[in-house]
Amino acid sequence: MSDLLGSLNPPQREAVVHGDGPLLVLAGAGSGKTRVLTHRIAHLITDRGVPPWAILAITFTNKAAGEMRSRIIDLVGPAARDLWASTFHSACVRILRREAEAIGLDPRFVIYDADDQLRLMRACMKDEEIDPKRVSPRAVLAQISDAKNRMLDPDGLARVSDGFGDELVVRLYRRYTERLRAANAVDFDDLLVLTVELLEHDASVRERYQQRFRHVLVDEYQDTNQAQYRLVQLLAAPQNNVMAVGDDDQGIYSWRGADVRNILEFERDYPNAAVVALEQNYRSTGTILRAANAVVALNRGRREKTLWTDRGDGERIVVEACRDEHEEARRVVSEIDRALGEGTSLDEIAVFYRTNAQSRSIEDQLVRSRIAYQVIGGPRFYERAEIRDLTAYLRVAANPADLMAFTRMTGAPKRGLGPGCIAKLAAFALEHGMPIGDTPAHAEMVGGLTAAQRGALADTASVIADLAQAAQGALPLGRLVEMAIERSGLKASLMVEGTLEAQGRLDNLDELVNVAAEYDASADEPSLEGFLEEIALQSDADVVEDAAGQATLMTVHNAKGLEFDVVIMTGMEDGVFPHVRSDTPEALEEERRLCYVGMTRARRRLMLTHCETRMLHGGREYRLPSRFLGEIPRDAIARPAGAPSRSARARSQEGRSSAPALAAGDSVVHATFGEGVVTGVEGRGQLVRVRFSNDGTERRLMAGAAPMRKVG
DNA sequence: ATTCAACGCTTTTTT
DNA sequence: AGCGTTGAAT
Numbered sequence: 001m002s003d004l005l006g007s008l009n010p011p012q013r014e015a016v017v018h019g020d021g022p023l024l025v026l027a028g029a030g031s032g033k034t035r036v037l038t039h040r041i042a043h044l045i046t047d048r049g050v051p052p053w054a055i056l057a058i059t060f061t062n063k064a065a066g067e068m069r070s071r072i073i074d075l076v077g078p079a080a081r082d083l084w085a086s087t088f089h090s091a092c093v094r095i096l097r098r099e100a101e102a103i104g105l106d107p108r109f110v111i112y113d114a115d116d117q118l119r120l121m122r123a124c125m126k127d128e129e130i131d132p133k134r135v136s137p138r139a140v141l142a143q144i145s146d147a148k149n150r151m152l153d154p155d156g157l158a159r160v161s162d163g164f165g166d167e168l169v170v171r172l173y174r175r176y177t178e179r180l181r182a183a184n185a186v187d188f189d190d191l192l193v194l195t196v197e198l199l200e201h202d203a204s205v206r207e208r209y210q211q212r213f214r215h216v217l218v219d220e221y222q223d224t225n226q227a228q229y230r231l232v233q234l235l236a237a238p239q240n241n242v243m244a245v246g247d248d249d250q251g252i253y254s255w256r257g258a259d260v261r262n263i264l265e266f267e268r269d270y271p272n273a274a275v276v277a278l279e280q281n282y283r284s285t286g287t288i289l290r291a292a293n294a295v296v297a298l299n300r301g302r303r304e305k306t307l308w309t310d311r312g313d314g315e316r317i318v319v320e321a322c323r324d325e326h327e328e329a330r331r332v333v334s335e336i337d338r339a340l341g342e343g344t345s346l347d348e349i350a351v352f353y354r355t356n357a358q359s360r361s362i363e364d365q366l367v368r369s370r371i372a373y374q375v376i377g378g379p380r381f382y383e384r385a386e387i388r389d390l391t392a393y394l395r396v397a398a399n400p401a402d403l404m405a406f407t408r409m410t411g412a413p414k415r416g417l418g419p420g421c422i423a424k425l426a427a428f429a430l431e432h433g434m435p436i437g438d439t440p441a442h443a444e445m446v447g448g449l450t451a452a453q454r455g456a457l458a459d460t461a462s463v464i465a466d467l468a469q470a471a472q473g474a475l476p477l478g479r480l481v482e483m484a485i486e487r488s489g490l491k492a493s494l495m496v497e498g499t500l501e502a503q504g505r506l507d508n509l510d511e512l513v514n515v516a517a518e519y520d521a522s523a524d525e526p527s528l529e530g531f532l533e534e535i536a537l538q539s540d541a542d543v544v545e546d547a548a549g550q551a552t553l554m555t556v557h558n559a560k561g562l563e564f565d566v567v568i569m570t571g572m573e574d575g576v577f578p579h580v581r582s583d584t585p586e587a588l589e590e591e592r593r594l595c596y597v598g599m600t601r602a603r604r605r606l607m608l609t610h611c612e613t614r615m616l617h618g619g620r621e622y623r624l625p626s627r628f629l630g631e632i633p634r635d636a637i638a639r640p641a642g643a644p645s646r647s648a649r650a651r652s653q654e655g656r657s658s659a660p661a662l663a664a665g666d667s668v669v670h671a672t673f674g675e676g677v678v679t680g681v682e683g684r685g686q687l688v689r690v691r692f693s694n695d696g697t698e699r700r701l702m703a704g705a706a707p708m709r710k711v712g
Numbered sequence: 713a714t715t716c717a718a719c720g721c722t723t724t725t726t727t
Numbered sequence: 728a729g730c731g732t733t734g735a736a737t
Binding site: 060061062087088089090114133136188189191252253255256354356377416417418419420453537538555556557558579580581582590594616 | 713714715721722723724725726727
Binding site: 122132133357360615 | 728731732
């Protein structure tokens, strides 16, 4: 037996050396689950003689997959390169490209991202003459995605739905599927659904993969949806050497179809499953853990567990009340300065927020203070307009049937080819069974076009032909992208514009040349299709760099799986976090788990900020401190810097401890909401419910922190 | 038929 | 604030 086990604690070791059969690892935050996963795979390879290519390891992001692979190569040597370590989506693409024909799919299919999907849905709604103002295309897409996550096709959805509006969704779902296939495209959900269908319906393909993958390991199992669950089940059968690692307290993707029941009911699905719980935390201080545990413990329907650490209590959590988002940003900067002064490096500092829009005020202040930072998420590189314009050319070159890409391409730069002209070409394409991308070359056969349009189309045809030809040949991808930038006319039109912004766009296009060249150098079998696919499957989390000397800003969702010495969670306000739209008990519990995820990212120091007022949705809104703040044990929280003096604080503490300041029935006056009546007291007297007479609303307030006093 | 400018509306989280 | 739609000008 190798020395893989030396550095592991007993439950970790148990998970690593577990024999055949299903295994569930309940891994609390910071309990070393990545270590367990990598060491188990290394153990399978070196001690049990399992060939690396017979192991499938599924992670949540491409970056995590890459890291896992390189760690395992470090542990067992280069033979481990044959390991399949990837996300669900990449694994499915890989399988589908090989086996597409078995389900009547062209193996050169392209992947439509959120933007393509939205455009396509708008087009479908036009087909069906549905007013996009009455029915939101996004909402329809969300329902379709929901259906796909539940493995329902249009007929299936029709069968299970009862509501009146569902008929509309079914109709659009049909149309959407038709148009996707016509464009030889699939969406994100299709990758999973089609792979499941493939494996379910084709026994020989299924058996081939089942025999190949002798071990299937899945990380973040609590965030799997039904299709992913089925996929794991199909691939792992019949031996069921499946290891699921996860933490029900960290399930934060139910809105994307994830079903926490998958982890809660693992033992029912795999009756002979071994279960190992990892509860020792190696990341955070005792105080941070105690606070995070206290918050998440209020959830029902979770597996009871308590993380512990032997690292000692550490510092208390800092809660800062701010007037508005500008003051909040200044507090963030002073906390960063303070941490830097203590010797913490910038890349060990992270700022979290609930929604991407909140980053703006913080970024402003960081720029002003000359603090280097990177923002994860938000507008992504590959989603920038100019990048999408350019990739549209590449996409049409790779797949002339891609109508969305063709439409985008012909409109950028503007050259007199508008919707009317595209519609004529599309009709012609349909009539002659020709891919839309081939129509410009036959424009002379299309009627009703102006001379200017024919000229523009001739030009377009030659661009498409040249790019397609270059893509077929041995031209390096970097050169191909350069060629597209020139020939598309995007470069010329941006140069003419001449603004600083246009220059920035040109720089982005140049950056894409670099990305392409890099891909060319690193990929096993570089191809235009492969490059476009990599772009499509890229996630925000994949671009998190440990680049020295930068603080990191991101949403709490993006923070999953990461850790930092110092974490600042901003916008801890009711309506922001928890989010307003999380108004059901289940949704609130998910927000609470999200809060737990955020808090447990911190190793040493955790600061939480909230504002009295902030700009939201184009107006200034007043917000109460997040209820989650009230759920943190009081003695885990430090007296905020810049808060009332020691003596003032002492007085208020006395007032609070000697007698509960407020009880149901008391009249109060609040600085913002005016007069009201206390209707109830919660959370050991820390929270009071008050009905305000001004607007008749009932609000939950922090008894100590809210600008409110008793009257009469 | 295309394009540009003004207006009015909505806003989570994302592989 | 940003987007998509609408209306007017070309």
